[in-house]
Amino acid sequence: MKKKTTIYDIAKALNITVSTVSRALSGFPAISDATRTAVLETAQKLNYSPNKLASALKSGKTHIIGVIVPSVQAHFFASIIHCIEDGLKDSGYRVIIYQSNESVENEINGVKTLLEAQVDGIMASMSLETENVDHFAEIIKQNKPLILFDRVHQDLKVPTITLNDFKAGYMATQHLIDQGYERIAFITTIHQIKIFNDRLKGYKAALQDNGLPVLEEHIVFGGLSIKDGRFGSGKLMRSKNKPDAIIAGDDFTALGVIKKLKEIDETPPEVGVIGFANEAFSAYITPNLSTIDQHAPQIGKECAKMFLKMVKQEDPFEEIAHIVLDPSLIARQSSIKEP
């Protein structure tokens, strides 16, 4: 294997020093045009490719930022990542993705790996399992920018980008009530994650504001998945106090709910169904799934903006902003009661 070309090779070829080469390559202003051109040409000719490791080791900046998400398979997270990349690309930062798969263990590992790789900052949305956040605290200790989005944790004093989830829960519930549904159930996760609690609060508030009772048996704590949706809705529909509408923790869960309802011949909108996140498939299943859009693109964009601001500051945590976006309702067939 031929050895890789380094700036020394370029320097030698031109009879100048490495510092000149380095400067020419990095666009340092005080360089004669002739030298710069010569360096660039020789670099090209020798097929030079910079070793970012070396430069990062020296400068202490990798220009890589790590993003930890539960899973890229959820359109919501994939979309956020895409917008983070987009918002960052002009500034030369690259994104590397780490998936926790909803496991704290993986998440801890992710933080460790990213930190060892010397990323310049981390953005994360926590796994459902996460309760202790010491691993994230370590990032702050190293004084590196940390931004949490969507699934945040109040123990961490860092900037956050979230949705107004109380409003999201309220909005979904109010919409169903407006459509004439009265016995509205709620399927959510057992995990104590703020956003899911907030939605639940919004759900309860909407019921109360409309003079409807909040029934404990209408609130199902379980997981979030197609399977959990089937299971939860099955349980609800078999109970004595059968609901006439179901709010599901996310669109995947809602998909399971719809599937189950069709099987027992209570096809929505006979029983109303609404989910959260506006996944790609939601508009295409039958009946089309109503959902609460969580504005993933904005979340991603704000993350990028926030990061750029933080790296510029001496102390990234100088001021800690909490950006809260408003959800929007996307009403489709699954929750529009026929006349």
Add this chain to the structure above:
Amino acid sequence: MKKKTTIYDIAKALNITVSTVSRALSGFPAISDATRTAVLETAQKLNYSPNKLASALKSGKTHIIGVIVPSVQAHFFASIIHCIEDGLKDSGYRVIIYQSNESVENEINGVKTLLEAQVDGIMASMSLETENVDHFAEIIKQNKPLILFDRVHQDLKVPTITLNDFKAGYMATQHLIDQGYERIAFITTIHQIKIFNDRLKGYKAALQDNGLPVLEEHIVFGGLSIKDGRFGSGKLMRSKNKPDAIIAGDDFTALGVIKKLKEIDETPPEVGVIGFANEAFSAYITPNLSTIDQHAPQIGKECAKMFLKMVKQEDPFEEIAHIVLDPSLIARQSSIKEP
């Protein structure tokens, strides 16, 4: 900001040299147990975290491998990545993901970025746009393992993991014929990608083997997306020689086809539809989408295995294997003609 702990800090604290610390940390055998324990304890106490950059710079091994895919939003690719990670994790290799978003430009950039980051190898599935493969050739030139999967390119003399796409096309077509469909159309991409050409060949062969004509007007070259599916099927259904079944280039395209067919009241299986890839949503749309499963998990697993083999060799390209997996048919409602 407090300075990060290095092996020098540990060495100083214990009055030994960095080389000893380094050896203790990396599990070098010729170290006294006492020293090792002391180093480990002190490392813990000082909250030491290794700087992988430095170690990578010195050793020339980052233990990171780059994976380039068109998009992680396709379940097919997400699943492959997951299995690559899985197959590699015991060996200490980490995966970083780069998305080309079906653009050569991004892909070229991806190779460059990964190479500059000094990854130990690259696995890739090419974008639809890719024709020239010089950027990939550069990886080979650097003598780093390169493995192509699914969307491969014959100019590159590297190991590949693919599906038997001829068979996949044949299988889909034969299935529709077996179901009694006779005028079968085929929507595919205009891009000259081997796997899509192979499927087309399989489609033609199946028609011929069954004594059916191959009609050029039944073959639509366009893009692959929900939108393209709607457009392509619209065009087909408006033509004088209307097909009674449509094979779509992937499940997203098939989704668009189904949507269009429902709109014009030719809901499948009235007109049969089958896709490729078995995306997550395919089982849940109405009617359920028949599809050709491409065994993403196996592809991922084989990639990992192949990589591990290649890094062990002096010359990674010493012998170039081409692994070809067999597709399987998943017949669902969209292609099962009612009696």
Add this chain to the structure above:
DNA sequence: TTGAAAGCGCTAACAA
């Protein structure tokens, strides 16, 4: 079993 020292490829302060 441990230490000394060179160096991976690059940057940047200082000097010229």
Add this chain to the structure above:
DNA sequence: TTGTTAGCGCTTTCAA
């Protein structure tokens, strides 16, 4: 405008 030089944090050869 360019050169000299000292590292960044770690690994590893050679010597003790």
